[in-house]
Amino acid sequence: MQIADLSTPRKLAPLGLIIIFLQGLKKWGQVLIYGLIPFFQGKNEHLEFWMFGVFAAVVLAFGAVWSYLSWKNYFFHIKADKFVIKQGVLRKEESLIPLERIQTVHIKRNIVQQILGLAALQLDTAGSAKKEAEIPALKYEYATALKTHLLALKADEYVGEQTEGNQDTIAKTTSVEEEKILMKLGFLDILKVGLTENHFKSSLIILGIFFGYTTQFSEIFGYEEESVFKQVFTFLAVIIPLFVLVFFLISIAFSVWAVFMLYFDLTVSLKKSGLSVSSGLLKKEENFIPVNKIQYIKWKSNPLRKLIGFKSLAIYQAASAEVSRKKTVRVPGCKKHQQETVQNAFYPEYNTAVNQKEIKPDNFWLVRLFLFFVGIPLLLTCIAFFTGEILVASALCALAVTAVFFVYKYVQHFKAQLSTDLLVINKGFVFPEQVLLKTFKVQNVAVNQSVFQKQRKLVSIKVYTASGNLSIPYIKEKDGFELANKLLYAVESSNKEWM
Amino acid sequence: MQEFSNAQIASADLPKIEDLTFTRLNRKLLTQILIFRIILSLGFAGFLVIFTLKNLERIPQIIWASSIGGAIIILLFMLVGYFGFFKKGFALREKDISYQRGLIFHKITTVPLSRIQHSELVRGPMDRMFGLSSVKIYTAGGSSSDVTIPGLTVEIAENIREYINSKIEKDADS
Structure with missing residues (x-):
């Protein structure tokens, strides 16, 4: 699709009105719920239900008018190498984003946007904690065209600025480049990923949601919190074994559901300039990660994943600590050969690095960890034993013994290796x-x-990066200083762009 | 490709941070630290006295516990403050700046100048009373890795900042 002239202000797609209204609906909905509270508490006898109807109608009408005005007042265009967004009903806002500051452009589509054939365009600027600019509703074709257009403009800026840059930047500016699909996660693979998720995490999330809602509802409807919990817990005590089983099944179902939501139709493609990742069932997200922005990557696994030979990849991008969670892109279900492809493409130094000397933590670290993870349970065991709680004491003792094993293994598995280019x-x-x-x-x-x-x-x-820090604990003084000196030398002698 | 060399350097030849000579901070900072700690100790002592008097009738022994315990805590607090000062120091190299501190938990942070986002001169009310200044260095490594060098005379602080800024600008030019 052709990009129409962007020098004059442009508006959102007409159907975007619906999106803006729905986005606002969260706010209006909250007002409605709070409006409901007095009706349910029944403290005021003069309130009748039709009054709520009027109240709701007024709120919704106000919301509709407000959405229309927001839509009407939303403009964007490009002026003198800056992307300009004007918006606001009463409080007018004008954001200027210098084109060369735009790091990446994302296209986001939730289910409504997909039905309406619309998309949101998110402009990601360098590292600042400030909220990124987002254009909420554009025609999908227009959004993709605008994305390419912006990235191309940005690339031009680059060429204009540094005609004699190093090779990396020149490679980056070639707008047409070969794209290689690294992986596509099929239905079966996603199912496998879902089944091998960390189910403990899912169960914690479910517990959180469960208790969150019970407290919220008891607040709104004026239940006595305690009595609710008492009922719940007596109920639990009666059927705990069944509950555990059901809970476990729910956790697995939840993991699978969450994985499908996030990673449905996951496609990862490799380019010379970066990595493109798109996925999502209801909310489709497309991310492009330029090589320059990658700070470090992490391969993760768990016992179940190991069994089926899957590893997850987490890519950490430059961002201030406040937004770093959002900037981490995860790719679950990488197979061995895909791992190798990524490594060969982005970390060709890998093989040299893993042949370097292994730096391992001293056993004193083990002692310190034992003191904490084994010592405290043992102390509690003694207390429990002397107060006559034999059952509790034996459980704690068992905990201490398992802790010995896991802590020992944890320390044993820690190792760091450093070559000139890679840690x-x-x-x-x-x-x-x-x-x-x-x-x-x-x-x-x-x-x-x-x-x-x-x-x-x-x-x-401790090694600090633009996307969090990494520690290498309790190593020999000599190794530690050597590591620090080598790292500093590598940084100070390099003139590559780290972002 | 421009002139490029990538000769291997034996790790023994690398510049060493363990051999750095650190410049100690201005002596006035010691007075400042001690005054600050005395004020905090007085606050703590005041709280302890009120707490003791309130519980004196119920538990008479508390008077011993709180006076001895309080004295030990305050003494340790002052000692750590005093000796800790002599562990603080900074060192400037051609391409990086290091700051060390910590009596019990010693820490040397080294920031390559090319990774500094910006730097600030900070003067709190107490600093102004003592004619001191701090240089705060921001990096992209998050707030936990930002380095603040306290206890510098205004002149030295400005010099350090100037040096950092000149290096950053030179970096941006090339």
Whole structure:
């Protein structure tokens, strides 16, 4: 589709009115719920139900008018290398986004947008915690065209700015480049991913939702909280075994459902300039991650995944800490050869790095962890034993014994390897992870040494990146300083762009 | 490709942060730290006295516990403040800046100048009383990795900032 002249202000798609109204509906809906409270509490006898009807009608009408005005007042255009968005009904807002500041452009579609043939366009700017600009409703074809157009304009800016840049940037500016589909997650694969999710996490989420709602409802409808919980818990005590089974099944179902929602039709394609990831059932998201923005990647696994040979990939992008969660792109269900493809494409240094000396934590770390994870349960065991709670005591003792095993294995599985270009950190026993960090992406390095570590000539290293920090705890002083010196040298001698 | 060399460097030849000589901070900072800690200790002591008097009738022994315990805590607090000062220091190299601190938990943070987002000169009310200044260095590594070097005379603080800024600008030009 042709991009019409963007020098004059353009409006949202007409159907976008519906999207804006629905987005606002969350707000109006909340007002309605709060309006409901006095009716249910029944404290005021003069209130009758028709009054609520009038109230709801007024709120909705106001919402409709407001949405129309927001839609009418929404304009965007390009003026002098800046993307301009004007909006606001009473409080007018004008955002200016310099084109060269636009890092990535995302297309987002929830189910309503998909039905209406619309899409939201999100402009992602460099690292700032400020909310990114989002154009809520454009025709889908127009959105995709605008996306390519913006990225092309940005690339032109780049060429104009640095005619003699290094090779990376030149490769980036070639707008047409070959795209290789790395993986497509089929139905069966998604099912596998869903079944091998970390179900503990799902059950925690379900518990959170469950208790969240019970408290919310009891607040709104004036139930006595305690009595609700009492009933729930006596009920639980009676059928706990059944409940556990059902709960476990629900957790699995929840994981599978969540995975389908997030990763349906997951497609990952590799380009020279970056990685393109799109997925989602109801809400389709397309992400493009430029190579420059990748700070580090992490391969994760769990016992179930190991069994079927799947690993998940998490890509950490540059962002301030406040928004970093959103900037992490996850790709579950990578097979061995796909892992190798990604590594060959983006981390060709991998094989050199894993042949380097293994830096492992000292056993003193084990002692410290034992003190905490084994010592405390043992202490509690003693207390329980002397107060006559034999059952509790034996349970705690068992916990301490298992902790010995897992802590030992955890420490044993930790290792770091450093080549001139790449830092590789392996850790975790039950949930193993491997971090790959290019050395020039490091922001700063800290060498920590407590008095206890000083006696034993040990240090803990912390490596700060633009997307969170990584620690390498309790290694030999000599290794630690060598690691820090090498990292600093790599950063200071590099003139590559880290973002 | 421009002139490019990638000679291997033996790790023994790399510049070493463990061999850095750190510049100690201005002595006035020690006075400042001690005054600050005395004020905090007085507040703590006041709280302890009120707490003790309130519970004195119920538990008479509390007077011993709180006076001895309070004295030990305050003494340790002051000692850590005093000796901790001598552990603080900064070191500037051609391409990075390091700051060390911590008596019990010692920490050296090194920030490559090319990774500094911006720097600030900070002067709190107490700093102004003592004629001191702090340099705050922001990096993209999140707020936990930002480095603040306190206890500098205004002149030195400005010099450090100037140096950092000149390096950052040079970086942007090239």
